[in-house]
């Protein structure tokens with residue numbers, strides 16, 4: 001099938017070209033993101049392959065349909081950027097990669113927790129400059145701390161298992177209670193008691209209308225003073241301005257984020273010689289107890305191999321009229 005990639009980087013073409021050896025797709029790569037100005041570039045392509053910050057709203061989908069596009073293949077798990085209702089009305093199918101490596105994101109979550117706690121990023125710079133002073137580097141034992149996980153799906157569960165290995169007490173909340181939570185030793189609880197009792201809170205639920213700004217002024221007020229907040233899921237789960245106020249008051253003592261609600265204008269690009277216009281983001285960067293990574297939690301070779309293989313199989317299934325195992329519907 002003719003497939004046009006939007007927002008593609010060298011690592012995308014490397015992994016997709018390798019995986020395409022077992023398929024016969026014709027893959028073309030564009031660096032530009034998908035939006036209402038670029039949708040016309042898909043003229044003559046049966047499928048487009050998009051990523052987390054591409055725009056696939058009703059207007060863009062209509063433009064794609066006019067070019068002859070019949071399949072939207074997401075090379076990621078989240079699908080909050082696609083208007084599924086509009087896709088259905090236009091007769092377009094949407095497929096995604098529901099699971100690739102939950103370890104990639106769960107392990108990055110731990111990287112954020114450990115770095116914020118033990119300040120290895122600051123220690124690295126100090127030691128390079130011959131500064132071996134320990135002032136300001138004091139952390140705490142993770143062993144015995146209570147960690148609250150919101151969302152206990154694939155990534156939440158792997159994160160819970162790792163944290164249990166550190167000797168943490170793990171509280172968890174999800175809209176659905178499943179037997180495996182008990183097996184892992186997660187104490188299933190409601191949100192209020194998770195907020196009230198957790199030393200660290202980490203978000204692993206999808207972005208939906210129900211979870212938009214789940215972390216806001218009112219919920220932050222229910223948390224333990226000095227809490228550590230980690231978000232590797234989606235930026236808009238968190239009201240950034242409310243978090244900034246809580247960082248200033250000390251209610252939140254550490255913040256680790258791999259995602260940001262306005263990340264589409266920033267992440268995945270080298271903007272080091274430009275003036276960043278987002279004042280809220282720049283305020284976040286100014287805190288020494290905030291650690292930001294640019295949506296890299298998924299970025300392991302294992303995950304990329306898996307994403308490429310599953311995406312190309314999704315496209316082959318569509319082309320050959322087979323059941324679409326990874327279809328997402330409104």
Ligand SMILES: NC(=O)c1ccc[n+]([C@@H]2O[C@H](COP(=O)([O-])OP(=O)(O)OC[C@H]3O[C@@H](n4cnc5c(N)ncnc54)[C@H](O)[C@@H]3O)[C@@H](O)[C@H]2O)c1
Pocket residue numbers: 077078098099102105150151152153154155156173174175176204205206207208210211232233234258259295296297298299
């Ligand atoms: N930073 C990254 O690179 C990266 C990579 C992959 C996924 N993600 C994010 O991680 C999220 C989780 O991924 P996953 O593979 O574990 O997904 P998953 O579908 O396996 O699990 C999501 C869990 O969240 C629960 N949930 C849904 N609505 C909820 C709510 N209102 N409150 C609490 N729980 C709720 C679901 O019941 C499910 O158990 C994805 O939605 C995506 O946004 C980020």
